[in-house]
Amino acid sequence: MGMYRHKCLGAQLMELLSMDQLDFSSQQPGTLTDEEFESLRTNGIKVNYYVICQKKLWLYSHDIRMETRNERVSLGRLLHQRAYRDQSRRELLIDNLIKIDLLEGSGKVLEVKYSRRMREAARLQVLYYLYYLKRLGVTGLTGELRFPREKRRESVLLDETAERQVEAALRDIRRIEQLPVPPLVEFMPICRSCAYAELCWG
Numbered sequence: 001m002g003m004y005r006h007k008c009l010g011a012q013l014m015e016l017l018s019m020d021q022l023d024f025s026s027q028q029p030g031t032l033t034d035e036e037f038e039s040l041r042t043n044g045i046k047v048n049y050y051v052i053c054q055k056k057l058w059l060y061s062h063d064i065r066m067e068t069r070n071e072r073v074s075l076g077r078l079l080h081q082r083a084y085r086d087q088s089r090r091e092l093l094i095d096n097l098i099k100i101d102l103l104e105g106s107g108k109v110l111e112v113k114y115s116r117r118m119r120e121a122a123r124l125q126v127l128y129y130l131y132y133l134k135r136l137g138v139t140g141l142t143g144e145l146r147f148p149r150e151k152r153r154e155s156v157l158l159d160e161t162a163e164r165q166v167e168a169a170l171r172d173i174r175r176i177e178q179l180p181v182p183p184l185v186e187f188m189p190i191c192r193s194c195a196y197a198e199l200c201w202g
């Protein structure tokens with residue numbers, strides 16, 4: 001990771017968040033070397049799918065896309081766009097790879113979800129964003145999951161255990177992507193609302 005990108009991103013975040021608690025640390029988190037992280041870093045959707053279903057992750061990673069046809073996905077997108085319109089939020093695309101939603105002035109990375117059923121997946125996704133930012137040298141941020149339909153929110157903090165969890169997930173995501181065929185999974189209740197249901201069970 002170059003220092004130039006480090007500083008550019010830091011300045012951009014400072015401006016967006018209007019906060020002074022950001023810390024630009026030279027200390028990298030975790031046990032991954034820079035080279036390993038460069039090779040394993042991925043987008044947030046894959047981290048989310050990794051928790052939901054490994055077959056879904058494999059299909060998505062092999063460019064088999066069904067999401068746009070699924071009404072629930074469209075509903076989720078609409079909710080994401082409309083939720084908390086009274087608060088100042090900014091979407092920031094980093095490295096053309098991860099898209100984070102920032103709540104300006106608070107140092108919070110938000111993830112708005114349709115329902116708490118996918119809570120663990122959303123949690124790891126936000127942890128991954130915090131981890132990614134920390135790799136870039138930006139610390140002092142926290143995460144927040146929001147479930148506007150249920151009027152609930154949950155904090156997400158990146159501690160050492162969470163860092164290890166993110167790193168293990170990144171390694172396992174790579175392993176799954178490299179499988180020659182999709183992993184076998186059992187039918188699950190979430191399959192009923194999954195965009196890939198027709199492909200898997202139709």
Ligand code: SF4
Nearest residue numbers: 053056191194197200
């Ligand atoms: S339908 Fe079920 S098994 Fe298939 S990708 Fe979706 S969640 Fe996974």
